Amino acid sequence: xxxxxQPEDQVNxxxxxxxxxxxxxxxxxxxxxxxxxxYPNRGLQxxxxxxxxxxxxxxxxxxxxxxxxxxTSFHLKKPSALVSDSALYFCAVRDSSGGYNKLIFGAGTRxxxxx
Amino acid sequence: DAGVTxxxxxxxxxxxxxxxxxxxxxxxHDTVSWYQQALGQGPQFIFxxxxxxxxxxxxxxxRFSGHQFPNYSSELNVNALLLGDSALYLCASSRQVPxxxxxxxxxxxxx
Numbered sequence: 730x731x732x733x734x735q736p737e738d739q740v741n742x743x744x745x746x747x748x749x750x751x752x753x754x755x756x757x758x759x760x761x762x763x764x765x766x767x768y769p770n771r772g773l774q775x776x777x778x779x780x781x782x783x784x785x786x787x788x789x790x791x792x793x794x795x796x797x798x799x800x801t802s803f804h805l806k807k808p809s810a811l812v813s814d815s816a817l818y819f820c821a822v823r824d825s826s827g828g829y830n831k832l833i834f835g836a837g838t839r840x841x842x843x844x
Numbered sequence: 845d846a847g848v849t850x851x852x853x854x855x856x857x858x859x860x861x862x863x864x865x866x867x868x869x870x871x872x873h874d875t876v877s878w879y880q881q882a883l884g885q886g887p888q889f890i891f892x893x894x895x896x897x898x899x900x901x902x903x904x905x906x907r908f909s910g911h912q913f914p915n916y917s918s919e920l921n922v923n924a925l926l927l928g929d930s931a932l933y934l935c936a937s938s939r940q941v942p943x944x945x946x947x948x949x950x951x952x953x954x955x
Contacts, residue, residue, distance in 0.1 A: 761942045772848070772934055772946040773887070780942060819886055823942050829900040831877060832936075832944060834886030 731756045731824040735835035742810045743843050750805040750838045752820030761823035762803040763832065764794055768816045779803060790814070810842045846871055848947035850935050856953045857925050865920040865950045869937030876918040877944060878910060881932040893918055922952075930954045 732755045742748045754760055761780055765773040777788025784796045794805045805818060817839050821832040849868045857863050869876050875894045879887035889902040893912035912918045916937075922929055930953050936944035 763943060765946070770948075770951075772850075772948040773936075775943050775945060778943050821886075824889075827900055829892060829894075830875075830938070830942060830944075831889045831892060831900055831902070832879075832887070833889070836884075836886050 731822050731826075731833050733762075733820045733822050733833060733835040735818075735820055735838045737838050738836075739839045739841060741841045741843065744812050745809050748807050748810040748814070748840065748842070750818050750820075750840060752803045752805065752835060754801050754803060754820075754822050756822055758825075760803075761825075762794075762796065763821040763823070764788065764792070764803075764805050765819045765821060765834075766816050767819065767837075773819065776805070810840075812842050812844055815840055815842045848873075848935055848937050848945055850933075850947040850950050852950060853948070854951045854953075856955060858955055859925055859927060861925050862921065862923045863925060863952060865922075865933050865935075865952070867918045867920070867935030867937075867947060869916050869918070869935075870945050873937035873939040873945070874916050875938045876912055876916065877936045877938070878918070878920045879934040879936065879946075880904070881934055881949070883931070887934055890920070925954045927954050 763778045764776040779796045787793045820835045851866045877892040878890040881887040891901040896912045907923045909921045932949045934949045935947045938944045
């Protein structure tokens with residue numbers, strides 16, 4: 730079965746420093762991977778996806794993610810964190826079993842950026 | 845371009861009651877998926893609708909049912925509510941792309 734793991738419940742970083750939010754996955758076949766962000770009392774906003782091609786994927790709001798097949802990881806990164814980046818981040822993988830397209834989410838990582 | 849909309853925003857129900865949640869997909873999208881997000885957890889897939897048919901279902905009991913209308917909007921119905929059904933219910937839409945776009949959710953509280 731497809732699954733994702735986010736090993737950190739919370740990540741703390743100072744404003745202006747680089748940030749990394751970790752994700753590892755387990756899939757059969759080629760992975761379709763996603764990152765979403767959730768602000769308080771809001772739905773999920775799509776940040777970026779990896780389907781195929783370049784291992785470094787660029788997304789919204791200056792975020793990027795690095796796909797590493799050998800380590801089965803898809804870590805989210807940003808070179809310089811902003812206080813406004815503080816939110817809940819979810820990694821997800823597409824489960825296409827049955828021929829259709831549903832998302833399997835990790836438990837989420839809370840990012841706290843301190844001034 | 846309107847994104848995914850959901851109504852109502854919040855809802856409080858009593859155990860045993862029934863509830864209907866509504867979703868309008870993003871313009872141009874024809875596939876609607878529903879997810880349940882319990883407090884402190886990631887979203888869990890409930891089911892997906894396409895061409896007015898349920899085409900995939902997650903591990904949720906039959907108390908959870910849905911419908912898709914010709915204009916692609918969708919409803920999620922939950923019967924015989926339990927305390928454990930309290931959660932944020934998210935609707936997501938897509939069209940021929942892997943990523944899904946989410947609405948703001950409906951917060952359901954069962955007392």
